[in-house]
Amino acid sequence: xxxxxxxxxxGIVTAAILAIASVGFTLQFGATNIFNLAxxxxxxxxxxxxxxxxxxxxxxxGAVVFGALFGTVFSVLLNRAVYLxxxxxxxxxxxxxxxxxxxxxxxxxxxxxxxxASFFTLKLAPTPALNFGALAFTRDELGIIGVAVAAxxxxxxxxxxxxxxxxxxxxxxxxALARNCGIPTTRVIDVVWAxxxxxxxxxxxxxxLVTTSFNPQTGTEFIIPILAVAVLGGIGQPYGxxxxxxxxxxxxxxxxxxxxxxxxQAVAFVTLVVVLLLRPxxxxxxxxxxxxxxx
Amino acid sequence: xxxxxxxxxxxxxxxxxxxxxxxWALNLQFGVAGILSFCFIIFQAAGAYTxxxxxxxxxxxxxxxxxxxxxxxxxxxxxxxxAVVGALLALVVGLIxxxxxxxxxxxxxxxxxxxxxxxxxxxxxxxxxxxxxLSLVPKPLSKGLGLSPYGTTYQxxxxxxxxxxxxxxxxVVHRITSSPYGRxxxxxxxxxxxxxxxxxxxxxLRLGIYAVGGALGAxxxxxxxxxxxxxxPSSWLYPETFSYFAAVIIGGSGNDLGVAIGALLVPVGFxxxxxxxxxxxxxxxxGALEWIAVGLLLLVFLWFRPRGIVPERRRKYPAS
Numbered sequence: 001x002x003x004x005x006x007x008x009x010x011g012i013v014t015a016a017i018l019a020i021a022s023v024g025f026t027l028q029f030g031a032t033n034i035f036n037l038a039x040x041x042x043x044x045x046x047x048x049x050x051x052x053x054x055x056x057x058x059x060x061x062g063a064v065v066f067g068a069l070f071g072t073v074f075s076v077l078l079n080r081a082v083y084l085x086x087x088x089x090x091x092x093x094x095x096x097x098x099x100x101x102x103x104x105x106x107x108x109x110x111x112x113x114x115x116x117a118s119f120f121t122l123k124l125a126p127t128p129a130l131n132f133g134a135l136a137f138t139r140d141e142l143g144i145i146g147v148a149v150a151a152x153x154x155x156x157x158x159x160x161x162x163x164x165x166x167x168x169x170x171x172x173x174x175x176a177l178a179r180n181c182g183i184p185t186t187r188v189i190d191v192v193w194a195x196x197x198x199x200x201x202x203x204x205x206x207x208x209l210v211t212t213s214f215n216p217q218t219g220t221e222f223i224i225p226i227l228a229v230a231v232l233g234g235i236g237q238p239y240g241x242x243x244x245x246x247x248x249x250x251x252x253x254x255x256x257x258x259x260x261x262x263x264x265q266a267v268a269f270v271t272l273v274v275v276l277l278l279r280p281x282x283x284x285x286x287x288x289x290x291x292x293x294x295x
Numbered sequence: 296x297x298x299x300x301x302x303x304x305x306x307x308x309x310x311x312x313x314x315x316x317x318x319w320a321l322n323l324q325f326g327v328a329g330i331l332s333f334c335f336i337i338f339q340a341a342g343a344y345t346x347x348x349x350x351x352x353x354x355x356x357x358x359x360x361x362x363x364x365x366x367x368x369x370x371x372x373x374x375x376x377x378a379v380v381g382a383l384l385a386l387v388v389g390l391i392x393x394x395x396x397x398x399x400x401x402x403x404x405x406x407x408x409x410x411x412x413x414x415x416x417x418x419x420x421x422x423x424x425x426x427x428x429l430s431l432v433p434k435p436l437s438k439g440l441g442l443s444p445y446g447t448t449y450q451x452x453x454x455x456x457x458x459x460x461x462x463x464x465x466x467v468v469h470r471i472t473s474s475p476y477g478r479x480x481x482x483x484x485x486x487x488x489x490x491x492x493x494x495x496x497x498x499x500l501r502l503g504i505y506a507v508g509g510a511l512g513a514x515x516x517x518x519x520x521x522x523x524x525x526x527x528p529s530s531w532l533y534p535e536t537f538s539y540f541a542a543v544i545i546g547g548s549g550n551d552l553g554v555a556i557g558a559l560l561v562p563v564g565f566x567x568x569x570x571x572x573x574x575x576x577x578x579x580x581x582g583a584l585e586w587i588a589v590g591l592l593l594l595v596f597l598w599f600r601p602r603g604i605v606p607e608r609r610r611k612y613p614a615s
Binding site for chain 2: 035082085086091093094095096097098099101102103104105106108109110112113116117224227260262263265266269270272273276277
C-alpha cells in the first residue's frame with residue numbers, strides 16, 4: 001500500500017510535468033503540422049539555462065523565469081531561422097522530420113559539448129514535504145502541479161476567450177482560409193511558437209526540479225512520453241493532451257509496481273506505437289486529418 | 296609498411312566495406328523506396344548479435360556472458376543467418392509500420408521501435424548479455440587458414456573478404472534499383488496515388504524492399520562484429536541511424552555511387568578524423584562535436600544540395 005501511494009504521488013507530479021510540456025507541443029504541432037522533435041532538447045536547454053541561473057544565486061524564481069524566457073525566445077527563433085525557411089521552400093512532411101532530427105542532434109550535442117556528459121543538480125535549498133493524508137509532496141512539486149493547472153486554464157482561456165485564440169484555432173484548422181480572411185497567419189504562428197516555447201521552458205525547468213540530477217540527454221529522452229501524450233490525446237487538442245498526460249503519467253509510475261522499473265519507459269513507448277497504429281487521430285477526435293506543413 | 300600501419304589500414308578497409316553495405320541497405324529503404332527507416336540500426340544490431348552468437352558457440356555454465364541459441368558455425372554461415380534474421384525482423388517491423396500511416400508517424404513508430412529494442416536488449420540480460428554485450432567473438436577463418444588472427448596477413452585476407460561481400464551486395468542492390476521493381480518503388484516514392492491508381496500494391500512492394508534492406512543491414516552488422524569481436528547496446532543507440540541517414544542524404548539518396556561517397560565521408564570519415572584529433576575537452580567532447588557536425592551537414596545539405604553530392608540519375612523510359 002505504501003508503495004502504491006508513493007507511486008501515485010510520483011505519478012501525479014509526472015502527469016503535471018507532462019501536461020505542461022505536452023500542451024505546448026500539441027498546440028504548436030496542431031497549428032503548424034511541424035513535428036518539432038527538438039522540443040525535448042529545447043526543454044534540456046531551458047533546464048541548463050535554469051542551472052546557470054541557480055549557479056548565479058538567482059534562486060528558484062530566477063531559474064523559472066530565465067528557463068521559461070529562454071524556451072520562448074528560442075522556440076520562436078528556431079521556427080523563424082530553421083523550420084520556416086524550409087517550409088517556405090516547399091519542404092514536405094518527411095523532409096521536415098529529418099530537419100527536426102538534425103536540429104535535435106545539434107541542440108543536445110551543443111549542450112553536451114559545453115557542459116560535458118556528467119550529471120548536474122540545481123543549487124537550491126531542499127523544500128520541506130507537506131503531507132496530504134498518505135500523500136506527501138514537496139513545495140516544488142506542489143508548485144509544479146499548480147503551474148500545470150494554471151497553464152491549462154490559461155491555454156483554455158487563450159484559445160476560447162480571446163480574439164488571438166480564435167485566430168490561432170482558425171489558422172490551425174485551415175491556414176489558407178484564415179489568411180484570406182485577413183488573419184496575419186505568420187504572426188499568429190509566431191505567437192503559437194512563443195506559447196509552446198514558454199510551456200516547453202517551464203516543463204524543462206519542472207523536469208529537472210523534481211529529479212535529483214540531470215544530464216544533457218534528460219529532456220531529449222522526454223520527447224517520447226510527450227509524443228505519446230500528444231498522440232493519445234489527439235494531435236493539436238490541448239484537452240486531449242491534458243487527459244493523456246494524466247493517463248501516461250500515472251500509468252508510467254504505477255506500472256513500476258507490477259513490472260521491472262527498468263521497463264517503466266516502455267509504457268509510454270508502447271502506448272505511442274499502439275495509438276499511432278490503431279487510432280492515429282487520437283482518442284478524442286472524430287476524423288483523421290491529412291494536412292501538409294503550414295508556415 | 297610497419298605492422299601497425301598495415302593493421303590500421305586493413306581494419307579501415309574492413310570498416311569501409313561494412314559502411315558501404317549499411318549505406319546501400321539504407322539507400323534501398325530510404326533513397327529508393329522513400330521509407331523513413333528510423334530504426335535502421337536495429338537491423339545492423341540484430342545481424343551483429345546473430346553472427347556473434349552463432350560464432351561464439353553454445354553457452355556453457357562457466358561462460359561469463361549469457362545469451363541464447365549459441366552455436367559454432369563456420370564463417371559464411373553466421374553472416375547468411377544474420378541476413379535471414381535481418382529480413383525477418385524487417386518484415387515484422389514493416390508489417391506493423393508500413394500500413395496507411397502518415398509518413399512522419401511511420402518514422403516516429405520506427406524511432407520508438409529502435410528505443411524499445413535498446414531497452415529490451417539492455418535489460419534482458421539472458422537474451423544477449425544485457426548492457427555489457429558480447430565480447431571475445433572468435434575471429435572467423437583464422438583456424439581454417441591456419442593463421443594467427445592477430446597477424447597482418449590474416450587482417451588483409453579478412454578485409455578483402457569483407458570487400459568481396461560488399462561487392463556482392465552492390466551487385467544485388469544495383470540489380471534491384473535498375474530493375475522494373477526499383478522503378479515501381481521510385482514511382483511509389485514520388486507519387487503514391489498515381490502508382491496505386493495503376494494497380495500497384497504499396498504495402499507489399501515496400502515490405503519487399505524493406506526486408507532486403509533489413510537483410511543487407513544485418514550483413515553489415517555481422518561483418519562488423521566479426522571484424523571487431525565485440526558488440527553491445529551502446530554501439531547501436533538510435534542516433535547511429537542518423538549518421539547513416541546523413542551519409543545517404545549527403546552522398547545523394549537514390550544513387551548507389553553517391554551513397555558510397557557519403558559512406559566514405561560520414562561514418563568512415565568522421566570516425567577516422569576523430570581518431571587523429573588530439574584529445575581536447577572532457578570525456579565525450581569529441582563525440583559531441585562529431586554529432587554537431589552530422590547535424591550541421593544534414594541541415595546544410597538539405598538546404599543547399601538536397602539531392603546530395605551525386606544526385607539520383609534522371610531516368611527516361613521509352614513510351615511503350
